[in-house]
Amino acid sequence: MTAPLLSVRDVHVSFGGVRAADGVDVEVRQGEVLAIIGPNGSGKTTFINLCTGYVKPHAGSIHLEGRDITRNTPRQITKLGIARAFQIPQLFTEHRVIDNLMLAVAARQGFWQVLAPLDQPAHRQRATALLEMVGLQDQAESDVATLPEGIRKLTDIALALALEPRLLLLDEPTAGVSSGEKFPLMDRLMNVLRSQGVTAVFVEHDMDLVRRYADRVIVWNQGKVVADGPPDEVMNDPAVLRDVVGVI
Numbered sequence: 651m652t653a654p655l656l657s658v659r660d661v662h663v664s665f666g667g668v669r670a671a672d673g674v675d676v677e678v679r680q681g682e683v684l685a686i687i688g689p690n691g692s693g694k695t696t697f698i699n700l701c702t703g704y705v706k707p708h709a710g711s712i713h714l715e716g717r718d719i720t721r722n723t724p725r726q727i728t729k730l731g732i733a734r735a736f737q738i739p740q741l742f743t744e745h746r747v748i749d750n751l752m753l754a755v756a757a758r759q760g761f762w763q764v765l766a767p768l769d770q771p772a773h774r775q776r777a778t779a780l781l782e783m784v785g786l787q788d789q790a791e792s793d794v795a796t797l798p799e800g801i802r803k804l805t806d807i808a809l810a811l812a813l814e815p816r817l818l819l820l821d822e823p824t825a826g827v828s829s830g831e832k833f834p835l836m837d838r839l840m841n842v843l844r845s846q847g848v849t850a851v852f853v854e855h856d857m858d859l860v861r862r863y864a865d866r867v868i869v870w871n872q873g874k875v876v877a878d879g880p881p882d883e884v885m886n887d888p889a890v891l892r893d894v895v896g897v898i
């Protein structure tokens with residue numbers, strides 16, 4: 651069996667008296683799409699913050715392909731191959747889609763590139779390729795402010811892909827997206843993940859999306875993983891239905 655891509659072992663984090671991670675063990679396997687579900691405040695976003703270095707565990711360890719990243723900075727972790735797309739897209743809304751992408755491409759090449767002119771042929775070419783990956787090539791010249799939320803989310807995902815991640819963490823990728831846009835957005839996201847060989851973890855409150863798109867589901871409750879397995883199995887578990895799905 652191959653080593654897990656990400657391995658989180660016995661991780662603990664508290665905020666004041668709140669145990670946001672209370673002995674968490676999670677392995678993410680290469681190539682899978684893993685959904686995280688759980689009630690509000692159960693620790694899902696904290697898990698993503700731990701994996702990306704924004705929150706440091708009080709105890710436990712986090713390994714990426716066997717390498718200990720527990721104490722690495724967010725920047726170092728990004729370079730090692732973990733990217734995140736935010737619940738609220740982190741875009742410069744007063745600029746065009748292509749400008750946002752060219753900035754991300756320049757940032758990937760190093761700090762000094764950001765100070766050079768952005769609109770260089772190499773930046774534009776890579777930015778255009780990223781937009782094609784998520785099917786947004788026709789939106790390149792649009793101002794972000796004019797776009798529907800689903801398209802902004804895809805732009806945000808293209809920004810994360812500019813970092814060439816092996817693992818992409820998504821915090822509620824369809825939050826704020828209209829019901830008509832949700833499935834097309836997720837279909838495009840899944841196509842990109844498969845074509846680029848990117849492993850993904852997504853936090854989600856919409857159970858239809860979890861059933862349709864996840865290979866595996868882990869269930870969070872009060873800082874602990876309380877169930878882990880295929881969607882059919884986990885989401886028909888009476889305890890999960892009662893304590894988690896019923897209250898989301």
Ligand SMILES: Nc1ncnc2c1ncn2[C@@H]1O[C@H](COP(=O)(O)OP(=O)(O)OP(=O)(O)O)[C@@H](O)[C@H]1O
Pocket residue numbers: 665668669670688689690691692693694695696697
């Ligand atoms: N930086 C912080 N400072 C203080 N408390 C925090 C911090 N981050 C998280 N918490 C607390 O830790 C607990 C878990 O929060 P977290 O955001 O991880 O939950 P969640 O499952 O993602 O919730 P939601 O579904 O509402 O986004 C909550 O009680 C929250 O208030």
